[in-house]
Amino acid sequence: MNGRIIFKGNTKAEAIVSAEGISFYGGVDPETGVVIEKGHPLEGKSITGKVLVFPEGKGSTVGSYVLYRLKKNGKAPAAIVNKECETIVAVGAIISEIPCVDKVDIEQIKDGAQIEVNGNDVKVL
Amino acid sequence: MELTAEQKEMLEGKHGKAVKKAMEILTALGEIYGAKKLIPVNSVQIAGVSYDNLGEAGLEFLSTMAEDGKVKVLTTLNPAGMDMENWEALGISKEFAENQGRVIDAFKKMGIIATCTCTPYFIGNLVRFGEHIAWAESSAVCFSNSVLGAKTNREGGPSALAAALTGFTPEYGYHLEENRQAKIAIDVKTEIKGTMNFGALGKVIGEKIGNKIAYIKGIKEASVEELKSFSASIATYGGTALYHIEGITPNKTDIPEESIEVTEEEIKKAIESMNTGEDADFVSIGCPHASIREIALVAKLLEGKKVTKEVWITTARPIKKIADQMGYTRTIEDSGVKFACDTCCVVAPIKGRFKVLCTDSAKGCFYGSGKNDFKTKIASIEGCIEEALK
Numbered sequence: 001m002n003g004r005i006i007f008k009g010n011t012k013a014e015a016i017v018s019a020e021g022i023s024f025y026g027g028v029d030p031e032t033g034v035v036i037e038k039g040h041p042l043e044g045k046s047i048t049g050k051v052l053v054f055p056e057g058k059g060s061t062v063g064s065y066v067l068y069r070l071k072k073n074g075k076a077p078a079a080i081v082n083k084e085c086e087t088i089v090a091v092g093a094i095i096s097e098i099p100c101v102d103k104v105d106i107e108q109i110k111d112g113a114q115i116e117v118n119g120n121d122v123k124v125l
Numbered sequence: 126m127e128l129t130a131e132q133k134e135m136l137e138g139k140h141g142k143a144v145k146k147a148m149e150i151l152t153a154l155g156e157i158y159g160a161k162k163l164i165p166v167n168s169v170q171i172a173g174v175s176y177d178n179l180g181e182a183g184l185e186f187l188s189t190m191a192e193d194g195k196v197k198v199l200t201t202l203n204p205a206g207m208d209m210e211n212w213e214a215l216g217i218s219k220e221f222a223e224n225q226g227r228v229i230d231a232f233k234k235m236g237i238i239a240t241c242t243c244t245p246y247f248i249g250n251l252v253r254f255g256e257h258i259a260w261a262e263s264s265a266v267c268f269s270n271s272v273l274g275a276k277t278n279r280e281g282g283p284s285a286l287a288a289a290l291t292g293f294t295p296e297y298g299y300h301l302e303e304n305r306q307a308k309i310a311i312d313v314k315t316e317i318k319g320t321m322n323f324g325a326l327g328k329v330i331g332e333k334i335g336n337k338i339a340y341i342k343g344i345k346e347a348s349v350e351e352l353k354s355f356s357a358s359i360a361t362y363g364g365t366a367l368y369h370i371e372g373i374t375p376n377k378t379d380i381p382e383e384s385i386e387v388t389e390e391e392i393k394k395a396i397e398s399m400n401t402g403e404d405a406d407f408v409s410i411g412c413p414h415a416s417i418r419e420i421a422l423v424a425k426l427l428e429g430k431k432v433t434k435e436v437w438i439t440t441a442r443p444i445k446k447i448a449d450q451m452g453y454t455r456t457i458e459d460s461g462v463k464f465a466c467d468t469c470c471v472v473a474p475i476k477g478r479f480k481v482l483c484t485d486s487a488k489g490c491f492y493g494s495g496k497n498d499f500k501t502k503i504a505s506i507e508g509c510i511e512e513a514l515k
Contacts, residue, residue, distance in 0.1 A: 006153055030182065061261075061281030062178045069182025090157055091283045094149050095186055 001104050003081070005120045006090050009099025012125070013078040016050040017111040018042045024063035024070075024092065033075030051115040052077035053106050057089035067092030079117040081106060126155045126295070127162050135291055143194025143235075147287035154284060155295030163293040164300065168199050168252050168275075170245050171237065171289065172261035173282025175206035175472040176224040183282075184224065187231040190286065196236045197292035201245040203262045204414070204439075205229060206474055209241065209467045215437075221474060237289065241467035242441035244353065244414040246273065249443075254375055257300055259288035263366075264357035264413050264488065270367040272352050274375040276300050279366050299366055307340035307369050307378045315389035317344060320354040320419075321505045324487030325395040327355045329387050331363025340380055341370045353413050358487040399490040402500025405483035408432075408513040409470040410506060411439035412486035417447050422506055424453035427460040432513040435479065436462040439469040462513070471496065483512045 018041050022028065027037035033048035048070075057063060067089070070076040076098055080089060085102035093100035104122050109115065114125040128136065136152060138145040151163060173179060179187070206225050207217040233239050240248055243262050246269065252258050254274035260266050261280040269275045278298040280288065288294045298304055311334070317326050330339055339359075347355070347370065359365045369378050410423060415438055423438060438457065440448075445466050448454045454464065465473070470482065471492040482493040483502040490501040504512060 004156070006157075007149075030180065062173060062183075064281060064283050065173065065179055065183035065186065068186050069180055072182050072185060085157060087154060087157070087281060087284065090153050091150055091281060094153055095146065095283055 001108065001122045003101040003104035003120050003122055006085050006100035006102055007093045007098060008119055009079065010118045011051070011078045011099055012114065012116045013049060013051045015053050015109050015111060015113045015115045016042065016045065016047055017106070017109055018054040020054070021056050021058040022054050023058045024066035024088070028066060028070070030066050030069035031073060031075070033070055047077045048075045049078050051079045051081060051117060053081045053109050055083040055106065057086050061088055063088040064092035064095060067098065068096045071096035071098060081109065081115070081117065081122055126152060126160055128152070132163055132293065141193040143190045143192065143290055146190065147194070147290040150284055150287040151291060151293060151295055155297065158295065158297040160295035160297040162296055164257050164296045165292055166198060166257050166259045166288050166294050168250055168256070168258040168260070169196070169285050169289040170201050170203065170250065170260040170262055170265055171232070171282060171285045172203040174203045174228060174232070174241060176221060176228050177206045177472060177474045179228060184228055184231065187228065190290070191231045191234040194235050194290045196289040198289060199250055200237045200289040201240045201242070201248070201250040202232055202237060203241065204243055204469045204472050205241045205467050206472055207468050208465045211464070211466070215463060215465055216478065217474070235290070240441060240443070242414050243469065244416070244441060247414070247416060247444060248441045257294065259285050259294040261285040263360035264353070266366050267356035267360040267368070268353060270299060271356060271369065271374050271376070276305070305367060305376060305378065306338065307381050308337045309334055310340045310342060310381050310384035312384055312386045313341060313343035314386050315392060317392070319505050320350055321396070321485045321503055322392065323347065323351040323355040324358040324485070324503070325392050326387065327358025328362045328395045328487045329391045331359045331361065331365060333385065334363060336364035336366065339365070339368045340378060341368060344370050344373060347373050350416050350419055353416070354486060357413050361488040361491050396503055399487060399501055399503040401494065402481035402502050405481040405502050405512050406434050407479035407481065407499070408434060408436040408483045408509050409439060409489060410485060410509055411437070412469055412471060412484060412489040414469065415440040415444065417444055419506060420444065420448045420453050420457070421451070423510065424456040426507060426510040427462065428456055430460050430514055432461040433515060434513060436513045437465045437470065438462060439465045442466040483509055485509055
């Protein structure tokens with residue numbers, strides 16, 4: 001699947017898929033990489049080292065700094081794949097240098113699948 | 126997006142690491158929002174200053190940018206998590222103060238004027254009609270777009286910093302005239318007076334129409350302070366970046382056909398909804414930061430009296446300097462009220478310290494209850510002082 005590059009990179013990892021948007025500020029613990037938003041489909045799961053697949057970001061613009069903090073703590077996702085990337089996630093991915101692609105048909109990606117992200121190309125292996 | 130030769134060089138890293146990173150942010154945002162080019166900006170306001178929000182990672186990002194980044198245009202800062210001089214008297218820990226100091230130092234190193242206020246238009250970052258700017262801070266964005274007639278999107282901390290370091294912002298959204306036209310008319314059927322009532326009006330309209338651009342009729346007069354309160358409130362409750370008020374704001378707009386009313390009953394209900402507590406133990410005036418006129422009023426109301434609870438006046442430090450000169454500060458401090466410059470009741474780390482906040486600010490009520498778990502009580506400035514003396 002070809003998407004649009006938000007931050008260019010090349011990585012292979014397991015997918016963790018959320019059908020709901022993610023708010024990084026208050027929704028993900030920057031120290032552990034675990035989703036902590038109450039009632040979120042990924043609540044209690046770690047996004048560390050995974051290809052994190054979700055429709056779009058939401059919430060406070062401070063979320064960009066949470067992605068940066070995850071990266072510095074070694075708890076960041078390996079890559080981010082969005083349906084539609086918005087400012088918070090885009091800025092977060094760029095400042096944290098996390099490969100990020102959007103405009104991808106994310107419904108084709110199953111939780112747990114092996115994914116390769118290479119530039120604008122997202123491949124289910 | 127088309128880049129000039131200079132902008133391309135910036136993106137390639139020929140102007141240093143910080144400028145490269147800044148350009149990556151701006152071009153990515155430009156692509157996402159369909160901008161055709163980057164345009165020059167003359168003024169920047171940066172949010173994300175409180176260490177409470179940034180954390181160690183945010184600080185590290187700023188420090189990295191400060192290694193070789195220098196701002197190209199006048200750039201000012203949003204409130205910090207504490208009064209940069211008087212933090213101890215306001216109950217801030219030494220550890221927090223040190224970390225907040227490191228944040229401010231990183232900004233200063235980049236040439237940013239470390240004013241720490243949400244009212245940059247009061248302290249020298251005054252923008253003119255039609256000027257392209259890149260501001261963060263939702264209330265100031267709304268005020269500059271609507272009242273001053275400058276043009277800005279609602280920037281976040283990093284994107285505002287990126288604009289400051291390059292002098293450019295992507296041309297989309299509120300930079301384009303076609304996106305600044307009113308979409309719905311609001312007929313205000315009751316007389317609105319004072320900062321509290323203007324705040325309540327902002328809440329009613331924001332909750333009705335979200336971030337649609339309103340054309341508001343029925344307001345006869347509005348002071349700068351009332352517009353400051355209204356801008357903060359409509360941005361908080363609606364996500365609004367721009368509004369028009371007939372006969373008051375300067376932007377040209379089409380007048381929409383769709384029209385809805387705001388009644389006296391709705392204003393009353395909005396005020397009631399912000400009155401969730403009684404007997405405040407914390408009174409805070411200055412959200413957005415108090416003007417010199419508001420401070421003069423507070424001084425007059427407090428003359429020769431003593432307050433019985435914790436009371437803060439939050440304002441920009443240069444405004445307090447004027448209050449010092451005029452003797453207002455002495456009158457106010459003699460009554461037991463504290464000045465909290467550089468910060469406010471929204472961004473200071475005061476969760477758990479108080480139970481009931483009394484303020485004239487509808488925005489203050491929103492964050493007081495949401496972020497800090499306070500019950501709230503809204504009143505005019507006169508009413509807030511009455512509460513403080515009770």
